[in-house]
Amino acid sequence: GNSVTQMEGPVTLSEEAFLTINCTYTATGYPSLFWYVQYPGEGLQLLLKATKADDKGSNKGFEATYRKETTSFHLEKGSVQVSDSAVYFCALFNNAGNMLTFGGGTRLMVKP
């Protein structure tokens, strides 16, 4: 079946530090991959996505590259801000399964 594994948090960084949140997946076929973000007290928002191998999704300074050879979709940002503090979820959509599969979420805390 499908599964998504994320690094456990919390991840605590100082402002302007480099961020990496690891995400690996198991799926049959060719899934689409997503990063969602959940700010405190809110629902999930789509941050970025990639639909095929070697695609790079990007938004708000965040990037992730779909690596089929390593079954990974790591989230990166060159310089984090306090406002990036949130929970980040990696997810995959597999047409065969017809639904999203989420990782466990990684809490990011950015200190001034």
Add this chain to the structure above:
Amino acid sequence: DVKVTQSSRYLVKRTGEKVFLECVQDMDHENMFWYRQDPGLGLRLIYFSYDVKMKEKGDIPEGYSVSREKKERFSLILESASTNQTSMYLCASSSRDRHYNEQFFGPGTRLTVL
């Protein structure tokens, strides 16, 4: 902008009570979903619906039922609430005409069962 609203942000119920969680979307989406969110477990799909009066079980349907009488509204029902149903419940919707897999989420309902 897509808007998905949920009837309550916080809810406290007693064991054995019948609980209704309501979700409404205003973008004419065909697909609607109910998830529960628990620390360390991510989001788990309870039920989803592709159309009015249609429903499909997700990964953890036990103890829940759903109702989709109108396209814009998807209700989650706990027939007899139990303490292990204390959780954050998230509703989502997506369009069949766009990328099916891009889901839009409501703000969530935090349910506590005492």
